[in-house]
Amino acid sequence: MSVPAFSWERPDRLEEECAVFGVYGKGEDVARMTCFGLQALQHRGQESAGIAVGDGETIMVAKDLGLVTQVFDESTLAALEGFVAVGHVRYSTSGASASWEAAQPHISAIDDVLIALAHNGTLVNTNETRTRLIDEGVQFRSGTDSEVAAKAIGVVTRKTHHLRSGIRRAMEALEGAYAMVLASPDSLYAFRDPNGIRPLCIGKLPNDRGWVVSSETCGLDIVGAEYVRDVEPGEIVRFNDEGMHSEQGVVAGRRASCIFEYVYFARPDSVIDGMSVYQARRNMGRIIAQEAPVQADLVLGVPDSGVPPAMGYAHESGIPYADGIVKNRYVGRTFIEPTQAMRQLGIRLKLNPLPSVIAGKRLVVIDDSIVRGNTSKKLVDMLREAGATEVHLRIVSPEVLWPCFYGIDTDTRDQLIAANMTNEEMRAFIGADSLAFISLQGLRDSIQANHDGFCEACFSGEYPVAIPESTSRKSFLTKADFAQASGLQ
Template structure:
């Protein structure tokens, strides 16, 4: 499971596993480009960062715990010389706590040739694959599913003497969510699970200088690459001296792109499957304004993801929008931990209200999601202390009722507030005057992507990839289930 921002606390937001970035560009400083790409994608993972570079002969990797700017400086980047690079920013969900061994990219040896793999997502069948590889003499340095994928590709490639065979075999074997970039000494590969759960896109540098692969289009923008297209589900894309080449690694399955990317994870300036994330969030605000209207004086958005939705709510309802909550953008994941007394301040470390704006006002507060409910409770308390007359909470995702196993760190059902309380009970616990969630139909209508298939398992419990019982056994139980099993009911 992932680590919270402060020790002893579980995060009260869904957390994304990681970001991946790749570059193939001869004559360019690919390490520096990867570094800037990872900075644009830093919101997707803040525990560790790494870059691996190929120079035609070998792979050199640099990685460590911390933010991208904490891990890389001029001297570190200068030592990464080559023309193909893969980069990674990690937030752990599979493989436990942050550690150097778990940091990516992962390296695998194919005889005397090295490959480097960066992975976004979570695999659900790695235990069996790891056991099989260990029986063949393969050694592991971490417990991450990403290292299992890297070693599986390396092992099969060593047997077949063709890297694409290794990638294709891995794709036929691995189950779960994955968007991966892989560097050999002279080529870049990008491939995606057959359901297309996690995002991955391709861009081209100006004047045909090279190719870029990124988790989001904002990573392309920062290096001046023009968006070309998304990597299709089940597809393998290769970049080398001969240009860009595509082949189908495995047959695509039912499309199941993570719908939470639009709600929370992706940067608002990114485009996913042809849909602007910013516009999708504005649409969500408009929809919930129609679904759950309320009389109020101001509309506030919880920074950052709630702001576009709040603007949409204000535009649809006619209630004025105001910036009533200020976010401290320099408090996030850090190795300088607060004292217990500071920790008790809760979200005030990141958010602070403006009493001059909200005092005496009836507020509609727009947020992206509620997982455990503790942050929402602290938020409402904070707004009331600042003088709000009423607080009406509107959430632009449906109730999170089920855990995610595909690269989002949500709690087991016994920790999900909506799985254990009615709307009225949640509203009372949080302390709001009213509470409403967007409907699933409304969320779908807000997103006009160039496909119609989403993974909505966290709302519906319908998982596009089967979850092994060894993983799901206790995750699906609510507090009532545990109490009944313990004889307390």
């Protein structure tokens, strides 16, 4: 049995790269609104935060490492005066790791005009595009694909003297997943890749006071904006004194929205493509209760994303739901390194079982996914130590078999437990009495969005955007594949 490598330094779950937010509103405190919007989207990235504001003449930016509340205070926000703003929270998956240079929004000069760009997603042809731009004399300050996108826009804009043309031509050249917001000194732009992989939605402030763009609808809610619609795949939307203007930047391709948004990434109070994330998760629990029933005394959800499906499982199965796992909501990403002894506590830093609830009980435990399996193993051990007599693990996503190249931090295949073990081997490694994953069709059936086109590459290996061989070669390999390719067998 092949056991994936073990490391406490890497989180044992899929990690979203970032979130974007934008506001256009004359007479509005756009910096403060963006700050609140980013706090609503903080779950999507905790390494850095930034806001750029345009006042009609120029753009000012404030960004740094840390959470939104660590980066921004009253004095910082007061200095960001203007009527157009873009903001960003980041979790790095591409290019440089946590650094000020990699923090966004990225500021770029187009002749004498500044633009600020914030990007959610990952470009798969970054290296090729960067090399081409360098050959044209463009200089780079960071290793991020967001800077590549900004510089690509700038090169065309200088030639055409038209920012929308620069965005459109850049969209034609860029490949991969991107939901971007861009501020010029007097306008806000929002645009999305032709497959619509990463989410992006539009809201309107009350009394025609302005417009808001956000990675999720929860960002609209916090500033009182009414959801209008999503930015369509391949669309460019501009907001300025003339209102909202839309044009098709590139021809839309096969719809491939990230299905994991519903499983884990998005907040449960968000609506994506017309579907409540909370209701989708309830449906997942209901469906896996049909697909993998078991005799038990209680249903528990692993906070936070496992709780709605646990309620759905309980309702469908008739087994009572209980809050048996407590989450410490104040332990997130931190720049304070734990000691080695504290690392050994692992999951206990975030989750703690309630013995008074679970002692002597047969448990069905609902979680969103299993990536490397180490967290699930520790969780099962904790529950048994707390007195559980049986632990039956039910996962509301299919087996994660393939890495993601579109803005999610997945391991190479040799780190993905399901790519290296059978279901029974995984169950034995984790220590559960039984283990079952929702079927891919069951996951699809749980999501009644206003379209049926999803990216499911992490489950199926079918990628909607071709991955360059230089990027994909090692990531596709399991340990056995790598050994064979390296001549070690």
